Amino acid sequence: MKVSAVQDYNCSPNFKGVDAGSILSKASNINSWQQRAALGVAAIALQPMIDLHNKKVDEETRKVSAARSFSKALVGMTTGVIVRGGSMKVIEGAFKNEAFTNKFAKYTASDKTKEAIEKSKDFIKNQGGAKRYAAVMGTIAGLGIMMITNFAVDAPLTNWLTNKITKGQGDTPNAPKGDN
Numbered sequence: 001m002k003v004s005a006v007q008d009y010n011c012s013p014n015f016k017g018v019d020a021g022s023i024l025s026k027a028s029n030i031n032s033w034q035q036r037a038a039l040g041v042a043a044i045a046l047q048p049m050i051d052l053h054n055k056k057v058d059e060e061t062r063k064v065s066a067a068r069s070f071s072k073a074l075v076g077m078t079t080g081v082i083v084r085g086g087s088m089k090v091i092e093g094a095f096k097n098e099a100f101t102n103k104f105a106k107y108t109a110s111d112k113t114k115e116a117i118e119k120s121k122d123f124i125k126n127q128g129g130a131k132r133y134a135a136v137m138g139t140i141a142g143l144g145i146m147m148i149t150n151f152a153v154d155a156p157l158t159n160w161l162t163n164k165i166t167k168g169q170g171d172t173p174n175a176p177k178g179d180n
Contacts, residue, residue, distance in 0.1 A: 032139040033085035040077020047073060064166050071161035075154050083145050088138030095130035104133070 030038075051066040094100045105120035106112070123129035 031084075031088065031135045032142065033081045033088065036080040036084055037077060040073055040080065043073035044070060044077070064162070067165040068158070068162045071158045071165065072154075075157045075161060079149050079153055079157075080142075080146065083149060084139060084142035087142040087145065088134050091138045091141065092130055092134035095124060095134065101125065101130075108133075 047069040048066040051069050052062050054062055054065070057065070095104070101121060101124055105117050105124055108124075109116040109120040120129075124133070
């Protein structure tokens with residue numbers, strides 16, 4: 001019996017598959033504050049619902065847990081977007097200063113020749129380099145700032161918002177003792 005190789009692809013289904021290159025190319029244009037916003041929206045939409053349907057705890061705990069998840073997601077997303085976006089804008093603004101741009105171009109040039117420094121300046125000023133550098137530097141600065149804001153801003157605001165949402169549901173775990 002002779003078996004021939006199948007080389008006729010006319011019968012195969014017309015399936016292109018997922019264009020991963022196109023998706024990744026578009027995703028590469030999403031910066032850190034936009035990523036934080038997307039993550040926050042997903043957390044706001046999903047986590048409170050998960051908490052509300054947790055049958056392993058009583059009804060009151062479910063409600064307080066959902067309120068806490070919502071508060072945490074909203075406050076975290078808001079401060080994350082503001083801090084990251086703000087840091088990026090500040091650094092992008094610094095690139096409008098000629099002295100800063102010149103110093104940075106000298107630092108990032110492939111070597112210290114005048115030609116390399118000029119190429120670096122051109123990249124920063126004319127080829128979107130300022131925005132790219134600001135995205136990276138702003139994200140790093142934002143992460144450093146958020147080490148402070150997580151304790152100084154996020155935690156108190158999360159507690160305050162959780163207490164506002166759960167007010168009238170009896171004592172909440174973080175409510176101040178006394179009259180409610």
